[in-house]
Amino acid sequence: MRVPEHARQRLERLGRGTPEWRSWLRLLEATIAAVNDSAWDTIAPQLDPARPETAPILAGAEIAVDRSLGRRWVRRLLEAAAREGGRAAGSLGPAASALDPHEFLQVVVGQDTDALTRLAAGAGADPKALAALGGLAAMPLLQACARRLADQLPEAWSYGYCPLCGAWPALTEVRGLSPSRRLRCARCGGDWRAEWRSCVYCGETDHARLGSLVSDSHGETRKVDTCAACRGYLKTVTTLAPSPADTVALEDLGTVDLDVAALERGYARPDRPGYIVHARLVDGRTRLARAPRWHRVVRPRP
Amino acid sequence: MAELPALAGAEERAMDVTRRDFFRLSASAAAGTAVGGLAGLGVDLSPAVARAQALRIKDAKAVPSVCPYCAVGCGTLVHTVEGTIVNIEGDPKSPVSEGTLCPKGAATYQLHVNPNRATRVLHRAPGATEWEVWDLERALDRAAELVKKTRDETFVERTADGRPLNHTLAIFSLGGATMDNEWNHVQQKLLRGLGVVAIENQARI
Numbered sequence: 001m002r003v004p005e006h007a008r009q010r011l012e013r014l015g016r017g018t019p020e021w022r023s024w025l026r027l028l029e030a031t032i033a034a035v036n037d038s039a040w041d042t043i044a045p046q047l048d049p050a051r052p053e054t055a056p057i058l059a060g061a062e063i064a065v066d067r068s069l070g071r072r073w074v075r076r077l078l079e080a081a082a083r084e085g086g087r088a089a090g091s092l093g094p095a096a097s098a099l100d101p102h103e104f105l106q107v108v109v110g111q112d113t114d115a116l117t118r119l120a121a122g123a124g125a126d127p128k129a130l131a132a133l134g135g136l137a138a139m140p141l142l143q144a145c146a147r148r149l150a151d152q153l154p155e156a157w158s159y160g161y162c163p164l165c166g167a168w169p170a171l172t173e174v175r176g177l178s179p180s181r182r183l184r185c186a187r188c189g190g191d192w193r194a195e196w197r198s199c200v201y202c203g204e205t206d207h208a209r210l211g212s213l214v215s216d217s218h219g220e221t222r223k224v225d226t227c228a229a230c231r232g233y234l235k236t237v238t239t240l241a242p243s244p245a246d247t248v249a250l251e252d253l254g255t256v257d258l259d260v261a262a263l264e265r266g267y268a269r270p271d272r273p274g275y276i277v278h279a280r281l282v283d284g285r286t287r288l289a290r291a292p293r294w295h296r297v298v299r300p301r302p
Numbered sequence: 303m304a305e306l307p308a309l310a311g312a313e314e315r316a317m318d319v320t321r322r323d324f325f326r327l328s329a330s331a332a333a334g335t336a337v338g339g340l341a342g343l344g345v346d347l348s349p350a351v352a353r354a355q356a357l358r359i360k361d362a363k364a365v366p367s368v369c370p371y372c373a374v375g376c377g378t379l380v381h382t383v384e385g386t387i388v389n390i391e392g393d394p395k396s397p398v399s400e401g402t403l404c405p406k407g408a409a410t411y412q413l414h415v416n417p418n419r420a421t422r423v424l425h426r427a428p429g430a431t432e433w434e435v436w437d438l439e440r441a442l443d444r445a446a447e448l449v450k451k452t453r454d455e456t457f458v459e460r461t462a463d464g465r466p467l468n469h470t471l472a473i474f475s476l477g478g479a480t481m482d483n484e485w486n487h488v489q490q491k492l493l494r495g496l497g498v499v500a501i502e503n504q505a506r507i
Binding site for chain 1: 334343359365
């Protein structure tokens with residue numbers, strides 16, 4: 001497993017600028033390496049054809065994933081977090097052995113926060129520390145799903161949450177020379193078009209209730225969009241080209257000062273996930289073993 | 303423009319913000335975001351808070367408007383910070399122009415802030431070499447007086463063979479593109495009422 005060059009350079013820049021985040025950057029580095037591990041490409045998502053039109057495509061899906069692959073990844077991430085993390089991460093070490101990795105993955109992929117809280121309580125882990133790890137833990141699986149399902153994503157998607165995994169966007173990219181407003185998901189790398197001047201969380205379009213937090217140094221090119229109706233905020237960066245899927249989380253980290261500025265002014269991201277997809281994880285090997293053997297050729301007896 | 307609180311005491315404030323706000327992030331709000339990840343794992347956010355305060359963040363608004371120059375009617379966004387216009391650019395939401403503006407439209411900001419823009423009525427009398435600053439009311443009265451005088455002197459009520467005409471050919475109205483629909487409607491009514499037939503507007507492509 002290796003970290004691609006574009007991500008490595010970004011990681012190094014962030015490490016130089018924000019040495020206090022080294023521990024989190026090491027976890028991100030491990031996650032990006034896992035995202036680029038071809039072992040995840042063996043997953044087999046089976047979509048629910050009866051999902052509502054408003055649902056992301058993973059809603060109700062059954063995803064076959066090699067249980068041992070998931071277990072190895074979750075254990076490694078939890079142990080690394082316990083080793084590297086801040087003061088809240090200490091509880092994650094013991095949790096690494098108490099937690100069912102397959103269930104944990106299923107919960108974080110589906111963004112089921114109630115189930116995550118229950119899991120944390122059962123494993124004796126700090127719920128917020130476990131939630132923080134959850135975003136990273138889900139990335140390899142979700143980005144593999146995004147690669148596998150790229151041709152099945154809806155062409156037009158008018159909702160604020162990710163059309164693949166249902167998460168709220170991490171940030172907006174105002175992209176290109178004839179700019180379009182693109183929302184980016186840090187979990188699956190999702191990239192979908194959004195209406196200009198509308199709140200992605202509550203749909204507010206009244207310009208009098210929408211605003212921005214801009215800085216002297218960056219102006220409109222790096223700012224926070226705010227909504228007075230729901231008190232939500234979303235970061236916006238101007239870019240010529242899209243960030244690769246595996247580095248959206250790094251762009252999110254590189255703009256944490258904007259999160260802080262928004263939080264200081266009383267804005268917040270929504271309390272609930274955009275859409276809880278309730279995807280079900282099944283053991284890939286088991287499912288494949290049970291699958292009908294279409295390849296078997298029955299020869300007629302002479 | 304009003305400044306944000308100074309950086310003095312920022313460290314103390316940073317600690318407060320960390321405790322009060324970041325640790326109040328719900329598990330859901332924390333999941334999947336960098337700030338949530340940092341806060342969730344208890345990473346020290348004080349340097350980030352100090353950096354955020356150094357950004358000198360201001361509240362800005364973007365008000366949709368229309369370019370004043372020609373009949374295309376390109377959409378503009380007028381950006382204001384605390385009530386002061388700081389920038390005017392193309393509105394990407396406009397179905398007419400999709401965020402683009404011509405060079406003249408792109409310079410609309412200067413229509414508002416250009417220090418060379420005339421903001422008082424200047425009058426140069428016939429034969430004079432200097433401009434004289436006039437009061438707006440006086441200028442309007444003078445324009446009305448001349449329009450009335452010209453119209454009365456040149457008004458043709460009937461043709462030579464006695465058919466009603468009611469017009470004057472001595473006055474010509476040329477409107478600018480900054481005149482909106484309502485203004486043009488009233489202008490048309492007024493001038494037709496005076497008998498002016500040469501009424502034109504440059505706003506056409």
